[in-house]
Amino acid sequence: MKKFFGFLGMAVLGGALTLGGYKMLMNDKVVVERTITQPIKTVTASFNPALNKASSIANTVDFTVAAANSVHAVVHVKNTAIRTQANPLDIFFGNGNGTRKFEQVGTGSGVIISSDGYIVTNNHVIDNATALEITLNNKKKYAAELIGTDKENDIALLKIEADEELPYIPFSNSDEIKIGEWVLAVGNPYNLTSTVTAGIVSAKGRDLEGNSAIDSFIQTDAAVNPGNSGGALVNTRGELVGINTAISSRTGSFIGYSFAVPSNIAKKVIDDLLEFGTVQEAILGINIDNSDQSIEGVKISSLTEGSGAEVSGLKSGDVIKKVNNVNISKFSELRGQLTAKRPGDFVDITVERSGDLLTKKVKLTKKNIFASKSFNIYLKDLPKKDQKKYDITGGAVIIQNRNKSLDYYGVKEGYIITKINKKAVIDAADAAKTLDAVNGKGNPVYLEVINLEGQKERYAFR
Known part of the structure; x- marks a missing residue:
């Protein structure tokens, strides 16, 4: 009997030990099984911070400082012009000379750029104005x-006399603005x-088909409508990166994209107008090869004799890749960089030649060839x-003639234009500007020229 109870006790003790060991092992396995969800938590955790960061960035983009720094420095521009219109009733009843004068009012925006009252706007905002009012x-x-004005870059400079220091917007370096940046x-x-x-920078160096002015716009999706012309495009610090100029629209209202003259170009134009009274245009002295549209950069087809490009060692076939470390992928970007420079400035031009990158220091020269786009010469x-x-x-030499009317009358390349509408021609820039201003307005254009034999000839064109 005693032996039976001994065996029974040993069996119970063994069972208890076995059960305890089993439970210990099973508990460990249960803990391991529960940790199988940890990789999912780890994956989720590594993903959430990215979402939180994006959300944080969106929430920290604060435009209030930029708006406060700029809204008081943007002004309303009122342009009043006196127009003349034909009035057939005067002729019919014999009461007048067949015309009547009326007042036409246009509006736009402008940007105060100095505390003493200098204001930049678009040329088309104030064009032909007889009176200008700033509010x-x-x-x-x-x-x-x-x-002063610069029609080519669509920039005008105004001045008001105020009895107090005015709020103004400082210029920023428009080369540094990035695609995707808030403006x-x-x-x-x-x-x-x-x-x-508000919007983002959608593109840089944008050239607009059919636009006769600047070909290096900043493109943005910030809403711009009629009346915004001449206003400010600013970064999130409230610094001026562009002058709003145009919209892409079939309706006349904003439908997605707007365009601004880069601040570097606007500032250079303003400095030239203040110092020289006219814009000083700088050129490399090259001709462009556009035959291969797949090339990223600007390919040189030939160089002007004696130009800074030739003197520096640039060659035909070189592909321009950079100007002063600013990447160049197309001609409009190259033009934008040159428009912001003056004759006499030095620029570093990086070109690709036979697979190698070379950098040459080029002295820019003054532009000496000018086109009258309306007259086609x-x-x-x-x-x-x-x-x-x-x-x-003064005087201006015709070096290329694509005008059929001039051809008809025998006016050839090499003829010298001395007068336009009886006013002496100062130089080629003056002649081109004057022809574009008067041609196509309905009035005759009178030219006085010197032919290839040195004789004076006069022509009238409508």
């Missing part, structure tokens, strides 16, 4: 003086003052020796 954000009104458009669309819209300055030969001051 500040605080409703104060001032008469404005036109300091604000500040202006007066539809006469709604102090309007701020190319002109250059008459050399001093020829001015002395013909006893004239």
Whole structure:
């Protein structure tokens, strides 16, 4: 009997030990099985911070500082022009000369760029104005003086005399702005003052088909409408990166994209107008080969004799890749860089030649060939020796003629234009500008030229 209870005790003890060991082993396995969800948590954890970071960035983009720094420095520009219109009733009843004059009012925006009242706007905002009125954000009104204009880049400089220091927007380096960067458009669309819209930079160096002005716009999706022209495009620090100029639209209203003149170009134009009264255009002295559209960069087809490009060692066939470390992928980007420079400036031009990258320091020269796009001719300055030969001051030589009317009358390349509408021609730039201003306005254009035999000829064109 005692032996039976001994065996029974040993069996119970063994069972207890076995059960305890089993439970210990099973508990360990249960813990391991529960940790199988940890890889999922780890994957999720490694993904969530990216989402949180994106959400954090979106939430920390604050436009209030930029808006506060710029809204008071953007003004309303009122352009009043006196127009003449035919009035057939005067002729029919014999009460007048067949015309009537009326007042036409246009509006736009402008940007104060100095505390003493200098204002930049678009040329098309103030074109043909007989009176200009500026309204500040605080409703104060001032008469404005036109300091100078540059039709090619669609920039105009105005000045008002205020009895206080004015808020202004400082210039930023537009080369440093990046695609995808937030920007604000500040202006007066539809006469709604102090309007701020936001968007991102969609593209840089944008050239617009059919646009005769600048070919190096900043493209943005910030809403810009009629009346915004001449207003500010600013970065999130409230610094000026562009002057809003155009919209891409079939309706006349904003449908997705707007375009601004880069601040570097606007500043250079303003500096030239203040110092010289006219824009100083700089050129490399090259001709472009556009035959291969797949090339990233600008391919040189030939060089002008004696130009900075030739002197520096650039060659035909070189592909321009950079200007002063700014990447160049197309001609509009190259033009944009050169437009922001002056004759006499040095630039580092990086080119690809036979697979190698070379950098040459090039001295920019003054532009000496000018096109009258409406008259379809190319002109250059008459050399001093020829001015002395013909006893004239100024003059412009026709170096390329695509005008069928001139062809019809026998006007050839090498003819010298001395007068336009009885006004003496100063130089080629003056001649091209004058022809574009008067041609196609409905009035005749009178040209006085010197032919290849040195004889004077006069022509009238409609």
